[in-house]
Amino acid sequence: VREQLAPLSGDLEVEYWTGLPLDEVVERVRHLPADTIVLPATFRADPSGRVLVPNEATKRIIDASAAPTYSVYDYQLGRGLVGAYTASFAEEGRVVADLAADVIEGNDLGPEPVVRTVPNAYRVDARELERWGFSRENLPPDTIVMFEEPSLWAEHRDLVLAALAIIALQSALVVALLVQRRRRRLAEAETALQRREVAHLMRVSVLGELSGAIAHEINQPLTAILSNAHAALDMVPDKAAEFAELRETIADIIEEDNRAAEVINRLRNLMRKGTRMVEPIDVNGLVEATAALLRSELIARRIDLRTDLAAGAPIVRGDPVQIQQVLLNLIMNAMDAMAAIPAGQRTLTVSTSVAADGGAAVTVSDKGIGLQEGNSPFDPFYTTKEHGLGLGLTICMTIVEAHGGTLTLANADGGGATARFFLPRAGLLAAAE
């Protein structure tokens, strides 16, 4: 061993442990640093004279070692040795047996002395390589790798394929179920939203149905207030100067009462169901009434509503309630379109003019987000509003057309949208609802 290792002594530090008791050796290898290797030679006896079985002694060293162990004998391979550069004892046995067989059979072995050799080879234990984390790429060429554990793939190919297929199928199923569940959740959420919408719509329509009764309920106290105020006014001495302020106060009560009654009246007219009427409509008056109806809503939404009314006071014929519905819808749309822009810029303009044919033109302009490309805003159920039904403009169009007019909607040059409708002087009322 010393001879063999001598050429390497420059690169390697070699320590020879001889004449030590086996227990001592075992104890020492246990604490070896990681950058060492152990090359156990043959133990036949302790210095104490105890006879050892070499195989078992080596095994103890291998098992205890903190560093990888190598050997010059192959028989230890498979018992914890990383590798050996050696001929195989089994191979040598086979060669000798062949020779003996040749002799026994009387084969001519030639005149020369018969020497048959078994070449040395690098042999490594695949499991130990794995255990110590050695890469196979660093092995010398022609190294015989032993104790290769057959891979699962090689051993149970069909089973593995089947198992993989099942796993794949199950994964696909899980994914499909997850997707389905997500879809269902979305659908449920949408359904719930729609249900809320419908419920809200129902409440609104019930409110509409009840508007007459509600107007009645509010008109009762208004009646009482008005009559009391008039009675009070009659009780106050007419000419006495000290009662001037009291008379004024009562007069204000009467005026405010009338104003409240006017609001109720407008609301009731708007909510009124029933037969369409054809009567002269003062378009300017309708714009003013609608603006008055929306006054608090406009203030709440910080919108500045400006009206630019035609001097000629255009008069058309039609159903004032329906035309007001169109106006209300267009103004509400314009208000919604400006929800996202800064409060100071929310300007809404309603202007009226006398059209060339003597009819009326009404324009509702906003400074909002404008119309979106794609669908026509007049398509039924098309909406860009979160809680919209998509019916407002469709109904407006139907009403305006029933009055023989036209309704157009376009983006304005300076941003925002402009809705414009014309009503002819002599409104034609077709049968349309």
Place this chain on the structure above:
Amino acid sequence: MSAPVFTVFLVDDDAGVLKALARRLSVRGYEVRSYSSPEHFLEEHDPALPGCAVLDLSMPGLNGLELQAALGAAGAQRPVIFLTGQGDVPTSVQAMKAGAVDFLTKPVRDEALLDAIARAEAKDRDGRQTEAEMAVIRARLATLTRREREVLDHVLAGRLNKQIAWELGTVEQTIKVHRRRVMDKLGVHSMRDLMQLSSKVGLLR
């Protein structure tokens, strides 16, 4: 010393409205009687009192129109003014056809209410005057003898004395005497007055 007191009968199920209207009309010098239920009003109603009824259109139990009909059925010529919180055209037409003085929407404007009551007052006064005149005429008619009444009917039918005499189997001179007595009893001096009076009580068709 003064004109007979004109009473306004108020019927409204809303206590606040009832009280306020009563106060308003009292201040204007009207005698006011308030009823919160139409049934109560019908029970206590005295057609002999000059006045008008101001009825709320929608009340539990009898509504205004039904109350108007019930008054008519009871033979009362009471002028009626309707008040409503929700005036619709068909109902107002129905009310006016049934003889209402006016149909006013709540909250009723003061001038409108007072004006309607003034018209109701006039209507009631005229009605009562006519009624009184008719009572006088009916009393006078009741004093005619059977033969005199027969002659009157023939005269109103436009027949000449000669024809009437022939119809009744007597002579023209007798018919002339009957006619004079009829004119005296009815207090008229000309044929024209007789026709007018007869028309008032529905004798003339």
